[in-house]
Amino acid sequence: MREQTIFNDVITVWFILALIVFAILFFIPAPYGRHTRKSRRSIPDSWGWLLMESPAVFVFGGMFLIGSYHDITAIVFLLLWLSHYIHRAFIYPFLHRKSSKRMPWIVVVMGFLFNTMNGYLNGYYLFQLSGGYPRAWMKDGRFWIGSVLFVVGYVVNRTSDSVLHKLRETNHGQYGIPQGGLYRWVSCPNYLGEITLWIGWAIATWSAAGAVFAAWTIANLAPRAWMHHKWYREHFADYPPRRKALLPGIW
Numbered sequence: 695m696r697e698q699t700i701f702n703d704v705i706t707v708w709f710i711l712a713l714i715v716f717a718i719l720f721f722i723p724a725p726y727g728r729h730t731r732k733s734r735r736s737i738p739d740s741w742g743w744l745l746m747e748s749p750a751v752f753v754f755g756g757m758f759l760i761g762s763y764h765d766i767t768a769i770v771f772l773l774l775w776l777s778h779y780i781h782r783a784f785i786y787p788f789l790h791r792k793s794s795k796r797m798p799w800i801v802v803v804m805g806f807l808f809n810t811m812n813g814y815l816n817g818y819y820l821f822q823l824s825g826g827y828p829r830a831w832m833k834d835g836r837f838w839i840g841s842v843l844f845v846v847g848y849v850v851n852r853t854s855d856s857v858l859h860k861l862r863e864t865n866h867g868q869y870g871i872p873q874g875g876l877y878r879w880v881s882c883p884n885y886l887g888e889i890t891l892w893i894g895w896a897i898a899t900w901s902a903a904g905a906v907f908a909a910w911t912i913a914n915l916a917p918r919a920w921m922h923h924k925w926y927r928e929h930f931a932d933y934p935p936r937r938k939a940l941l942p943g944i945w
């Protein structure tokens with residue numbers, strides 16, 4: 695009971711922090727990629743991504759190993775999580791990022807703490823505090839709707855990231871105007887995919903830990919999509935005028 699109360703308090707504080715970060719990021723973008731500011735302390739971009747994303751694999755995987763519940767539903771959740779994070783931590787940095795670019799240490803440290811916290815909260819809840827999900831959970835509508843959203847978000851995120859990668863290759867390392875797929879409607883479909891994926895996760899796990907992670911993803915990516923959108927408009931006179939930042943036809 696006490697454990698549950700402490701966990702709920704931590705989740706509440708973590709959610710309030712997400713709201714604060716959401717507001718701040720509309721004015722001060724996280725300093726990586728096109729929004730990098732000069733920093734004396736930085737590391738190669740690919741290694742920065744590996745370092746900051748890998749706790750999501752190790753902490754969540756570790757929580758599974760030391761947790762009390764290892765039934766089929768727990769294994770499905772583990773596989774969903776790892777399907778995203780093994781790619782994000784170990785493949786994406788070397789396939790899609792440029793080692794010649796640099797990432798400030800501050801971003802790596804913040805990302806490391808962020809992924810450690812989310813891996814811990816989600817893993818601890820799913821494999822310990824929840825008391826385990828019954829096998830029947832996999833027949834529940836919430837599990838199915840959430841899982842479908844997770845897979846749709848995953849595909850949208852991965853295919854949209856690939857468009858950027860190919861554009862970078864054909865554009866001699868320079869930024870260009872991405873075309874095709876959901877780029878017809880929004881500037882950042884990779885972010886839209888990522889947000890959909892974690893909303894799906896929150897629904898499939900029907901957990902406060904999942905919901906706060908989805909909130910954090912929105913807090914990180916919605917302001918960044920807005921900043922990217924503004925940046926495209928400032929840098930490309932021929933930027934498609936009807937394209938929105940993140941939500942087709944809306945925003």
Ligand SMILES: NC(=O)c1ccc[n+]([C@@H]2O[C@H](COP(=O)([O-])OP(=O)(O)OC[C@H]3O[C@@H](n4cnc5c(N)ncnc54)[C@H](OP(=O)(O)O)[C@@H]3O)[C@@H](O)[C@H]2O)c1
Nearest residue numbers: 727728790791858861862868869870872884885888911914
């Ligand atoms: N869950 C979360 O809270 C969270 C937070 C952050 C990121 N992410 C995910 O991590 C992934 C990467 O995020 P990000 O913020 O780096 O995405 P991004 O700004 O869209 O950049 C992705 C990659 O494409 C390159 N790129 C972007 N726009 C380009 C263009 N117009 N022309 C050519 N190349 C372009 C970038 O180069 P530069 O780096 O040189 O700009 C970078 O290598 C995304 O899938 C995102 O959803 C998740």
